[in-house]
Amino acid sequence: MIIQDSSPHGNCQEGTVAAPGTVPLPDIDAPSYPALHALSRGRDVDVAVIDTGSAGPGVVGDRDFCVLHGSVVTSVLRAIAPEAKVHSFRHNAIASRAEGTVEDLVHAIDRALKARVKIINISMVACEDTAELRAAIGRAEKAGVLVVASTGNTGQCPEGAPTFPSSLDSVLAVGAVAPRAQELVAAGAGSSAGAGPDAATRASTGADAGKANSADQGRVPAQYSAPTHWVDLFAPGGPVEGQVDVRGKVHTIVGNPDPFEGTSFAAPVVSGTAALVWQIVPQLSVQEVRELLTTTATPGASGPGLGKQMLVINPATAVDRALDLRDARNRIGSNGNHGNHASDDSTDSHYELQTVSTRPHQPEVADYSVPVVLSLILALGIIATVVCRAFSADKRPPSGSEATRAN
Numbered sequence: 001m002i003i004q005d006s007s008p009h010g011n012c013q014e015g016t017v018a019a020p021g022t023v024p025l026p027d028i029d030a031p032s033y034p035a036l037h038a039l040s041r042g043r044d045v046d047v048a049v050i051d052t053g054s055a056g057p058g059v060v061g062d063r064d065f066c067v068l069h070g071s072v073v074t075s076v077l078r079a080i081a082p083e084a085k086v087h088s089f090r091h092n093a094i095a096s097r098a099e100g101t102v103e104d105l106v107h108a109i110d111r112a113l114k115a116r117v118k119i120i121n122i123s124m125v126a127c128e129d130t131a132e133l134r135a136a137i138g139r140a141e142k143a144g145v146l147v148v149a150s151t152g153n154t155g156q157c158p159e160g161a162p163t164f165p166s167s168l169d170s171v172l173a174v175g176a177v178a179p180r181a182q183e184l185v186a187a188g189a190g191s192s193a194g195a196g197p198d199a200a201t202r203a204s205t206g207a208d209a210g211k212a213n214s215a216d217q218g219r220v221p222a223q224y225s226a227p228t229h230w231v232d233l234f235a236p237g238g239p240v241e242g243q244v245d246v247r248g249k250v251h252t253i254v255g256n257p258d259p260f261e262g263t264s265f266a267a268p269v270v271s272g273t274a275a276l277v278w279q280i281v282p283q284l285s286v287q288e289v290r291e292l293l294t295t296t297a298t299p300g301a302s303g304p305g306l307g308k309q310m311l312v313i314n315p316a317t318a319v320d321r322a323l324d325l326r327d328a329r330n331r332i333g334s335n336g337n338h339g340n341h342a343s344d345d346s347t348d349s350h351y352e353l354q355t356v357s358t359r360p361h362q363p364e365v366a367d368y369s370v371p372v373v374l375s376l377i378l379a380l381g382i383i384a385t386v387v388c389r390a391f392s393a394d395k396r397p398p399s400g401s402e403a404t405r406a407n
Contacts, residue, residue: 042081042275048112054088061088072242080272123264127157150263176237235269
């Protein structure tokens, strides 16, 4: 079975080196990236990117040999979580190809698990279900690893068919949301005039009528995002740029002639947000992080094939909720430790348990049994002495008689 990346790009000729600069940041609903990164940068959270390899700066592991897809995916992830530890694992045996096999993907998942990562990002799709892939995802779930996967672009799999591994229950499935019109970004929810091809759809959802509280409300899936009912979250899928490190010099790359866009680049926005959350509250379980990301997402429109209201990832709100959780846990720890923050020592050495009787207090009674016995013995001794003396007096000889003495 063939594994495909969910981006239309596939070779070096489709990427153009642009002027040096920073990667354009994904179109997320956040006040500003500096403000977001002042709260969390995903520091020391290990994230595996299973892709075509990466030549991105700060990424360790398998190298991208001019395919570019994996390099752009890691660039997006590091734009969201710049201090996450990003590990690159190639999903194919031939480094110069974008496609691979399910066996290669399973092998890459197992390699990532051996690296003890916390998050696995898979911007790849397979059109057929296999027991081997299910088992690998099951091993990741058992190991407490969050798997984030793109749902794929239209035309990659038969229409309406599930894509894998995104459709598996334990995987956080990510679709792409249409870019926001600049008018909506500036006004929060303004007029759709001149807003581009998605303006009419936005207007039909009521987002342009001034009813929305956020520029994300009323957003719709991108036209290239495959309509699927199992999508958990939507995120911006581009256009984005990437960065590659060539002999210590960082270059910015852009798609040519088509921009880098697709559900491939939406998935790392979600993975990066999970890293932001885990830096703040590392004790959270995979399920708790999933729930936090979905409950803090911004409601969008009900797109075709969704069957439910879409949820757009909101990194700023997710980070804010994580901070609330951390503060609440610290307060609980403080109350339990009499004002001291929770210690890393898991023993109960801070406290001494004492057994306390619940019976009413009884006054102590002196034990006089020994003195009484001694007194009785003494009294009997005195009486015996008196009797003996009296008996001896009756047998004593008369006064004046001399006793016989031996010479």
